[in-house]
Amino acid sequence: xxxxxxxxxxxxxxxxxxxxxxxxxxxxxxxxxxxxxxxxxxxxxxxxxxxxxxxxxxxxxxxxxxxxxxxxxxxxxxxxxxxxxxxxxxxxxxxxxxxxxxxxxxxxxxxxxxxxxxxxxxxxxxxxxxxxxxxxxxxxxxxxxxxxxxxxxxxxxxxxxxxxxxxxxxxxxxxxxxxxxxxxxxxxxxxxxxxxxxxxxxxxxxxxxxxxxxxxxxxxxxxxxxxxxxxxxxxxxxxxxxxxxxxxxxxxxxxxxxxxxxxxxxxxxxxxxxxxxxxxxxxxxxxxxxxxxxxxxxxxxxxxxxxxxxxxxxxxxxxxxxxxxxxxxxxxxxxxxxxxxxxxxxxxxxxxxxxxxxxxxxxxxxxxxxxxxxxxxxxxxxx
Ligand code: 9MR
Numbered sequence: 001x002x003x004x005x006x007x008x009x010x011x012x013x014x015x016x017x018x019x020x021x022x023x024x025x026x027x028x029x030x031x032x033x034x035x036x037x038x039x040x041x042x043x044x045x046x047x048x049x050x051x052x053x054x055x056x057x058x059x060x061x062x063x064x065x066x067x068x069x070x071x072x073x074x075x076x077x078x079x080x081x082x083x084x085x086x087x088x089x090x091x092x093x094x095x096x097x098x099x100x101x102x103x104x105x106x107x108x109x110x111x112x113x114x115x116x117x118x119x120x121x122x123x124x125x126x127x128x129x130x131x132x133x134x135x136x137x138x139x140x141x142x143x144x145x146x147x148x149x150x151x152x153x154x155x156x157x158x159x160x161x162x163x164x165x166x167x168x169x170x171x172x173x174x175x176x177x178x179x180x181x182x183x184x185x186x187x188x189x190x191x192x193x194x195x196x197x198x199x200x201x202x203x204x205x206x207x208x209x210x211x212x213x214x215x216x217x218x219x220x221x222x223x224x225x226x227x228x229x230x231x232x233x234x235x236x237x238x239x240x241x242x243x244x245x246x247x248x249x250x251x252x253x254x255x256x257x258x259x260x261x262x263x264x265x266x267x268x269x270x271x272x273x274x275x276x277x278x279x280x281x282x283x284x285x286x287x288x289x290x291x292x293x294x295x296x297x298x299x300x301x302x303x304x305x306x307x308x309x310x311x312x313x314x315x316x317x318x319x320x321x322x323x324x325x326x327x328x329x330x331x332x333x334x335x336x337x338x339x340x341x342x343x344x345x346x347x348x349x350x351x352x353x354x355x356x357x358x359x360x361x362x363x364x365x366x367x368x369x370x371x372x373x374x375x376x377x378x379x380x381x382x383x
Contacts, residue, residue: 029370031043031070031071031072032071032072032355032366032369032370032373033071033072033073033074035370035373035374036073036327036373037073038373038374038378039319039373039376039377039378039379040378040379040380040381041319041324041325041326041327041373041376041379042073042074042111042325042326042327043071043072043073043074043326043327043328043329043369043373044072044073044074044075044076044110044111044113044326044327044328044329045068045071045072045075045076045328045329045330045331045332046075046076046077046078046288046328046329046330046331047059047064047065047068047075047076047077047078047101047104047331048077048078048079048080048101048336049077049080049097049098049100049101055335056336057078057331057332057333057335057336057337059100059101059104063360064332064333064336064360065104067332067333067356067360068110068332069108069110071332071355072110072332073110073111074110074111074112074113074326074328075101075105075110075111075112075113075328076112076113076114076115076287076328077097077098077101077102077112077115078330078331078338080097080098080101081098081114081115081116081153082115082116082119082124083118083119083124083125083126083129083149084124084125084126085097085098086098086149086153087126087128087129087149088126089128090128090129090132090145093152095156102157102160102161106160111161111162111163112157112160112161113161113163113164113165113287113326113328114153114157114161114163114164114165114208115164115165115168115213115287116164116165116166116167116168116213117149117150117153117164117165117166117167117197117201118146118149118150118166118167118168118183118193118194118197119168119169120167120168120169120170120178120179120181120184120190120193120194121169121170121179121181122179122181122182124168124169125181125182125183129145129181129182129183130181130182131182132145132182134182134186138185138186138187139186139187139188141186142182142183142184142185142186142187142193143187143196145183146183146187146193146196146197146200147196147200150166150197150200150201150204151200151204154201154204154205154208155204158205159207161205161208162207162208162209163208163209163211163245163285163326164201164205164208164209164210164211165211165212165213165247165287166197166198166201166210166211166212166243167194167197167198167212167213168213168214168247169213169214169215170190170194170212170214170232171214171216171225171228171229171232172228173215173216173222173224173225173228174224175224175228176224176225176227176228176229176231177228178190178191178194178228178232181193191235191239194212194232194236194241195236195239195241198210198236198241198242198243199241199242201242202242209244209245209283209285209325210242210243210244210245211243211244211245211246211247211285211287212229212232212233212236212243212245212246212247213246213247213249213285213287213288214229214246214247214248214249215249215251215288216228216229216248216273217249217250217251217252217253218252218266218267218269218270218273218314219252219253219255219266220255220266223269226269226273229246230273230276230277233246233277233280233282234280237280237281243282244282244283245282245283245284245285245325246277246282246283246284246285247285247286247287247288248284248285248286248287248318249286249287249288249289249330250286250287250288250289250290250314250318251288251289251290251291251292251330252289252290252291252292252310252311252314253291253292253294254291254292254293254294254295254296254306254307254310255294255295255310256295256296256306257295257296257297257302257306258306259306259309259310259312259313260309260313262310262313263310263313263314263316263317267313267317270317270318271317274318274321274323277323278321278323282323283323283324283325284318284321284323284324284325285324285325285326285328286318286324286326286327286328287326287328288328288329288330289311289327289328289329289330290329290330290331290337290339290353290354291307291310291311291353291354291365292339292343292351292353293306293307293345293351293352293353294345298345298347298349300352303352304352304363304364304365305364307352307353307363307364307365308363308364308365308367308368309368311365311368311369311372312368312369312371312372315327315368315369315372315373315376316372316375316376319372319373319375319376319377320376320377322377322379324379325379325381327369327373329354329355329369330354331353331354332354332355332356333354333355333356333357333358333360334350334351334352334353334354334356334357334358334363335357335358335360337351337353337354339351339353355369
């Protein structure tokens, strides 16, 4: 099938259009999740909550929700399970939005990943927690707050969520040290706080996959971040902290037009890191794939090509590790990606970080992910 015909068929499905009677159903290209499953992997995406009619990457936006349901086997709430969303105050929980996302996923027979139970940085904790009075027995109060939060979330979702980012981004990229927060100061140290989070999660969800999730990546400038994460993972092993997998966020940054040359340059250090992680016995989950199209021309065709080739190179190397179980993109459509707000391009051209363009048309990056799944070695899935 030509690129155009494939795109039209896929679009017909996503946009809810009536497929042409001339097109046999067998011509519908397999979804990314179907391709992933052939290798024992799963494919998924982030999705948000939103009001009906709002132009957001949400469950209430029909074209976006259809796209996610069509391509994915697993979803993750982009923001709605975070403390900032769930915890308006020390005593309250606000589950409505995350509940709606989990219910939507179940109605589409999609699995849900939980992101996250503790984002270990003051910047990402609710304001009330940063200025909280832990009272006369701060350790006990800090432990009570953290364990109550985790217990409550796990009790509510039980077996409905089988993989959690228990701790998110605890390592400071500049020097590899752990952050401190009001909670960890009260509890008496960052390591003790993270350990408590994982032990509480294991007790509350004994069968769930427990993940430490971070954005140490393969581009230059990440060496101390990677070293810090390795040190943290070694510490977890030494202390018997129940951590099953490393979440490799995979917010990639292109390094210029020659993607092949970039991949060749980056591969060695990346393999060294993944070798170290997997030799410790951790599984790997690619949790937040997207691409910042830096150092690339404004013109769309070469830009999309380089993004796709860089993605393919990254996935080829990373999926060669059978320890990788899931690949999730951080949103599926350029229109709703966080990257535009985070770091706009210097030339003011709109970012193109995901698999589908602003009109929900598949981009070369989608083909790159599909090709990487097709090329990946098969693996056994226990779950
Ligand atoms: O994409 C998310 C954005 O909408 C939020 O404003 C932000 C803060 O909650 O978090 C973004 O998602 C982040 C994820 O939770 C953790 N890894 C980095 C992601 C991009 O910043």
